[in-house]
Amino acid sequence: MSRLRVAALATLLVTIAGCAVVRPHERQNVARRSMTEDRQPGQSRFIQHQTGSREGADGGTGEPGGGCGCN
Amino acid sequence: MQLTRRRRSVTRGPLAVAVVALAAAPAWADGELSMRGVYYKERATRVIQPMLDGLFEVGDHGTADAHVLVDAITSASVAAGNDGTYFTERRVEGGGGYVREVDLYKVGASVRYSSEPDYTSMFFGVRGAVELFDRNLAVTASANLGKDSMSNAGAPPMVPRLEDDLSTVLGSIGLAQLLGRDMVASLTYDVSRLEGQQANLYRSVIAAGMQVAERHPDRRTRHAVAATFKWFVPSTMTTLIAGYRRYHDSWDLDAHTPEVRVIQDVGDGTAFSVRYRYHRQDKATFYQPRYDSSTLEFLSDDIKLSAFDSHTMAAALELSGDVLGFTGRLGEMRGQIVIEYIDQNNRFGNALVAHAALTVPFAY
Numbered sequence: 001m002s003r004l005r006v007a008a009l010a011t012l013l014v015t016i017a018g019c020a021v022v023r024p025h026e027r028q029n030v031a032r033r034s035m036t037e038d039r040q041p042g043q044s045r046f047i048q049h050q051t052g053s054r055e056g057a058d059g060g061t062g063e064p065g066g067g068c069g070c071n
Numbered sequence: 072m073q074l075t076r077r078r079r080s081v082t083r084g085p086l087a088v089a090v091v092a093l094a095a096a097p098a099w100a101d102g103e104l105s106m107r108g109v110y111y112k113e114r115a116t117r118v119i120q121p122m123l124d125g126l127f128e129v130g131d132h133g134t135a136d137a138h139v140l141v142d143a144i145t146s147a148s149v150a151a152g153n154d155g156t157y158f159t160e161r162r163v164e165g166g167g168g169y170v171r172e173v174d175l176y177k178v179g180a181s182v183r184y185s186s187e188p189d190y191t192s193m194f195f196g197v198r199g200a201v202e203l204f205d206r207n208l209a210v211t212a213s214a215n216l217g218k219d220s221m222s223n224a225g226a227p228p229m230v231p232r233l234e235d236d237l238s239t240v241l242g243s244i245g246l247a248q249l250l251g252r253d254m255v256a257s258l259t260y261d262v263s264r265l266e267g268q269q270a271n272l273y274r275s276v277i278a279a280g281m282q283v284a285e286r287h288p289d290r291r292t293r294h295a296v297a298a299t300f301k302w303f304v305p306s307t308m309t310t311l312i313a314g315y316r317r318y319h320d321s322w323d324l325d326a327h328t329p330e331v332r333v334i335q336d337v338g339d340g341t342a343f344s345v346r347y348r349y350h351r352q353d354k355a356t357f358y359q360p361r362y363d364s365s366t367l368e369f370l371s372d373d374i375k376l377s378a379f380d381s382h383t384m385a386a387a388l389e390l391s392g393d394v395l396g397f398t399g400r401l402g403e404m405r406g407q408i409v410i411e412y413i414d415q416n417n418r419f420g421n422a423l424v425a426h427a428a429l430t431v432p433f434a435y
Contacts, residue, residue, distance in 0.1 A: 021205055022249045029253045029303045034310035034334040034342065041138065042107040042122045043409065043426060050111065054419060056352050056375045057318035057326035059261035059295030062243040064215045067185045067192035068142075068162055 101435055102127040107428035113413075114420030115147040127435075129169070137167035142187075160225070162187040168196075175202045189224040189272075192217065194239075207249045215241040223272040235268035253303040258296070265291040276370040278362035286370050288357075292321040308336040318352075324376060326352035340391025340405070348383040374418050385411040385424075405430040 022030070029035065039047070044061075052058045053070030104125050111118040122140035129135050142162035168181030177200040185192040198213035217239035223230065240263065247257040270287040277283075297316040304311065311333055318326040330348040337343060355376040357369035392404035409426035 021207055022252055024206075026252045027249075029305060030249055030255050032303060032310070034336065035255060035301050035303050038310065038312065038332070038334060038344075040105060040107070040124070040407065040428060040430065041126075041136070042105055042109075042124050042140075042428065043407075045122075045138070045140075046107075046109050046120065046426070050424070051350075054375065054415070054422075055326070055350055055381075056320075056324045056355065056377075057295065057316070057328065057350070059241075059263060059293055059318065060259055060297030060316040060328075062198075062211065062213055062245055062259050062261060064183075064194050064196065064217055064239065064241050064263075066239065067164070067183065067194060067217065067219065068187065068190060 101433065103430055103432045105428055105430040107426060110425045111422060112424075113415075113422035116419075117145045119143045132173060133169060133171045135167065135169045137165075139163075139165045158225075160187055162190075166194075170198075175206070176200065190219065190221045192219040196241075209245075209247040211243075211245040211247075213241075213243045215239070215243075217241070219267070221268060221272060226273060233272045235272065237265060237267035237269060240264045253305065255301045257299045259298075261293075261295045261297075263293045265293070270371070271373065274372050276362060276372045278365035278367070278370055281365050283365045283370055285372055286368070287373075288322065288369060290321070294319050308338075310334040310336075322355040322357070322376070324352060324355045326350065339394050340389075341394055342389045344387045344389075346383070346385040346387075346411075348385075349380070350383075351380040352378060354378040377417060379415065379417040381413055381415040381417075383411060383413045385409060387426075400432060403432050 048061060048063065048065055049068070049070075052065035053068065058065040102125065104123070107122050107124070109118070109120040109122070111120070120140055120142050122138060124138045125136065127135045127137075140163075142164070143159060144162065145157055145159045147157050162185060164183065164185040166181065166183035168179055170177055170179035177198075179198050181194075181196045181198075183192075183194040194215055194217040196213055196215035198211065200209055200211040202209050217237075219237040219239070220234070221236070222234045223232065241261060242263070243259060243261045245257060245259040247255060250256055267289055268287075269289065269291060270285040274285045275282045276285055295316060295318045297314065299312065299314040302311045303309070312331065314330040314332075316326075316328040316330075318324070318328070328348065328350045330346065332344060332346045334342055334344040355371070357367070358371050358373070358376040360377070362370055387407060387409040389405060389407045392402040392406075395406075397404065405428075407426065407428040407430075409424070409428075411422075411424035413422040413424065415421060
């Protein structure tokens with residue numbers, strides 16, 4: 001996997017930060033639950049556990065997977 | 072509940088936008104308790120998992136969370152040494168965390184412990200977040216350390232006892248950027264390093280006509296990059312979510328996982344959502360469906376390391392207590408039902424998953 005692409009994506013996000021300024025009074029929609037944590041903690045945890053015990057890939061959530069004898 | 076959340080988010084900025092890392096701020100009043108039951112069934116395995124999640128405000132700037140769950144796993148796997156007969160094993164997990172918010176910063180720590188008769192696992196993590204550019208960009212980072220211990224305690228008495236362990240270090244960085252009044256994009260990069268026993272102590276491989284214990288490399292470095300884009304369409308009250316994860320590790324296992332979700336708000340705290348996820352992976356370098364030699368350095372019968380793809384289709388319905396005729400605090404309860412079907416073209420076979428959950432807000 002190209003680390004260059006990851007760095008480019010991150011740079012892009014940081015760069016556009018200066019372009020799109022959303023004021024506090026304009027944030028009703030992005031603060032909706034469907035736009036923030038649309039999954040409940042237990043739901044997310046089960047999905048991560050289930051995919052981690054059935055797929056060779058894991059990660060991308062910022063949370064540790066595994067932790068069981070499912071391998 | 073959502074009204075309270077909206078007020079807080081508007082006045083404090085888009086802290087809730089830091090979707091990639093920190094535990095969410097309390098959704099309602101002083102805390103909430105969620106009870107969830109999950110049923111998972113595939114060809115040779117059934118899992119029933121009840122769980123309890125709590126979220127509590129601690130002082131003016133802190134949030135604590137805790138969970139406990141039990142996995143009751145019934146399987147026909149020969150891996151348990153029961154030679155194909157069904158057996159049931161229980162796994163108990165508990166965990167908790169604390170996040171403190173100070174102006175533009177959040178810092179937190181979490182711990183998780185899991186125990187089953189032949190496997191225990193402990194994870195400890197720290198995390199931090201900062202909001203930049205007038206709170207339009209949230210940057211998060213976390214680090215986790217894990218220690219697992221395992222044995223073949225479930226094997227028949229004549230099998231020699233084996234014990235081993237596994238250490239895990241995980242680092243993660245995330246960005247979440249507001250792209251407009253209705254759009255958020257996020258990017259997460261995880262890298263983890265595993266050292267220790269990564270084969271199943273029960274599982275064996277047929278190699279050159281002989282049954283040989285599985286042998287995996289004892290080191291694995293895993294990279295995962297996940298990007299998510301969320302768009303709320305005010306005219307129809309629809310939220311569209313698209314995600315993609317790319318994965319690669321030092322065993323040369325490579326995977327692509329795109330996902331789309333559509334959440335339709337139908338008013339009065341009721342929402343309906345559908346999800347589709349596709350997963351495709353190549354095999355690990357050393358994995359083979361059959362081995363002609365038993366002297367190879369690495370041998371595996373782990374289906375997770377084979378090449379396959381899967382499709383997950385899910386639908387969920389969320390209702391508030393108001394819709395069911397409750398009033399006051401009970402009217403702010405939330406109920407959720409989720410049904411998933413997983414089409415997997417490997418030996419695990421297809422799977423059905425069902426969730427039922429109830430979330431109750433409370434004050435203390």
